Amino acid sequence: MGASSTASRVGLVALLAAHIVSMLGSIVTTVAVPWLVLVSTGSPAKMGLISAATVVPSLLAGVFGTPLADRLGIRRTLIVAEGAAALAMVAVAATPDIGFLPLAALVAVKGALTGVGGRAQHVLLRPVSDAAGMQIIRTTAIYDGTGNLAMVTGAPLGGLLIFWLGPQGAIWFDVASFALSALLVALLVRPPAGTMPDRAAAANEPYFAALRRGAGHLWRDRLLVGMLVMTSVINLFTVANYAVFVPLWVDERFGAAPAVGLILSAFAGGAILGNIAFTIFGPRLPQYLTFTVSLVLCVAPRQLTLGLTDSLIVVLVVSVLCGVTQATIRPILGAMLYSRVPVELQNRVFGMVNAVTGSSLAFGGTVAGLAVAGLGLQPAILVSGSLCLLVTMIPLLRYRPSVHGRLNQPAESER
Secondary structure, three states: OHHHHHHHHHHHHHHHHHHHHHHHHHHHHHHHHHHHHHHHHOOHHHHHHHHHHHHHHHHHHHHHOHHHHHHHOHHHHHHHHHHHHHHHHHHHHOOOOOOHHHHHHHHHHHHHHHHHHHHHHHHHHHHHHHHOOOOHHHHHHHHHHHHHHHHHHHHHHHHHHHHHHHHHHHHHHHHHHHHHHHHHHHHHOOOOOOOOOOHHHHHHOOHHHHHHHHHHHHHHOHHHHHHHHHHHHHHHHHHHHHHHHHHHHHHHHOOOOHHHHHHHHHHHHHHHHHHHHHHHHHHHOOHHHHHHHHHHHHOHHHHHHHHHOOOHHHHHHHHHHHHHHHOOHHHHHHHHHHHHOOHHHHHHHHHHHHHHHHHOHHHHHHHHHHHHHHHOHHHHHHHHHHHHHHHHHHHHHOOOHHHHOOOOOOOHHHO
């Protein structure tokens, strides 16, 4: 019994470690590949295209590849996806003077593989966490926190590796990270028998019927749909803030680019602190109420502060506090998904959730840029912050303890 419990804890640690090393490699590549395009082509437009070549295939494959992953097996899918992503990046790193089209194709392949692998990793998380005796709300907070840590450290690491090794040399780090991730899962992660989707049943279910069943389950669960919509809204306003409003505010007030890094780092640092705090105290908090309060506090105050003050110190303090509150949103959404979606549908539903929340990231910067062009910077920030506050207040104003206080209940369609 003791050996089994130890192996289960090792499996959870290995899965979390695989997550952080693969994320680190991916973030290094998101820095190195556009830089490689810039030095080889000198085209900013192609830099944007290469970023799209990563994101779009990842979102699409994360939805349309999930029925196939159920047939192959979740753990096997993750190992194959991580290993194949490493091979795709080997082809990039080992090919001198690689052309733009081959590079874009390989990056798209890698993006699709990580989209499929990421969803498989999410499905593995619940049974591995349960086997290790960890509450899923804590595990999702740790999972999200390790992702935040990788994002904070990955970009500076990518810059250093490019400086030391050049952009193609830096991509070898991505190769090693995906190879290590696949190895960790293959050797150490063993979900208990009977906790994974049934491969035989998945193989007998027609492909489009499988997609429809996942979409239908999600659509019928009004609580999850509402949480998903609000998470997408938060993503939209978050991107508007860091991609447009913060850089323009800094340029107008200070003309000093390092202040942008300070503000974004303050928010990221607050998110990491929030993940740590939520890992400890999260299970004691009312989850849906915490989610709705966090929606109100995580973005709108940052934007309104930018519009109402010229003080960098005030902006930094508010950014830290907003980062702390935003750290609760994804872990709570994740825990609610695990509790309300049956195991056999999780891979498909998680893929759809990721596609919806991820697609909203593509529009925030564009909308913010148009608002600034039409209204001017300060009015655009104040309008955006006010709109964000009004929209995010809706779930809190509609909160009813008798309805929303009952957490982790099965969706009505499954009762």
